Amino acid sequence: MLWRVDPRDPEPLYEQIAGVVRRALGEGTLHPGDRLPSGKDLATSLDVNLHTVLRAYQELRAEGLIELRRGRGAVVLASGRGASQLATMVDELIAQAERLGVSRGELVRMINEEDTDA
Amino acid sequence: MLWRVDPRDPEPLYEQIAGVVRRALGEGTLHPGDRLPSGKDLATSLDVNLHTVLRAYQELRAEGLIELRRGRGAVVLASGRGASQLATMVDELIAQAERLGVSRGELVRMINEEDTDA
DNA sequence: ACCTATTTGTCCGTATGTATG
């Protein structure tokens, strides 16, 4: 994997690494079931610390993009799982909005007005 | 704060620390606006590493229980689940949707098609 | 069943950077 990170970039290294993986997923370079490099291997190849890679992997796991287990490594999850997570998040959002007396129309307006360019 | 953690407990130290704070919130020992001890202070008093405390704090932040900022420390947020938390949920939903390549239009459609039972 | 290597998980320590007050 010819991935790169830049220590001078203000963006944290672990975010850069997570970003590289996300991009590979988006571009179709990585597919569900594919195994990511071991933390040690990727750390060596990127010339960063093992912990920095593992932190990136754990972030990707929190996002539901990969599975991460001891002794086994990191495996790309099926995109369908991500979609179901999205549905769960939508459910929770609607439930919370209803508790607060916020209508769906207002919810939709919040979504359309949010500026999330990050 | 007479908090304790047990190194022999199989539960990770940072989870124990997060648990102590959660419990204090539930019992009403901590109130919105209260400031948590600095990472350094709590680490010293618990006899654990600074990172271990900060990791616990970051987990609590991810749960929306506290605010955590450089130079300022950790402050308990309004537990009443206010409108600001709804905005946070919207942000996270949009972020997740973008990662999955789901447009806002599709997001809106998901919301409008969801049943109201819950 | 055993042993070993691999791989992530946790924790510690240190150093440096950045935002806040």
Next chain:
DNA sequence: CCATACATACGGACAAATAGG
């Protein structure tokens, strides 16, 4: 300018789960 406090990154050590011989 200076002290405080969290953020990132490095490194090392050991534990625990997994896979393979």
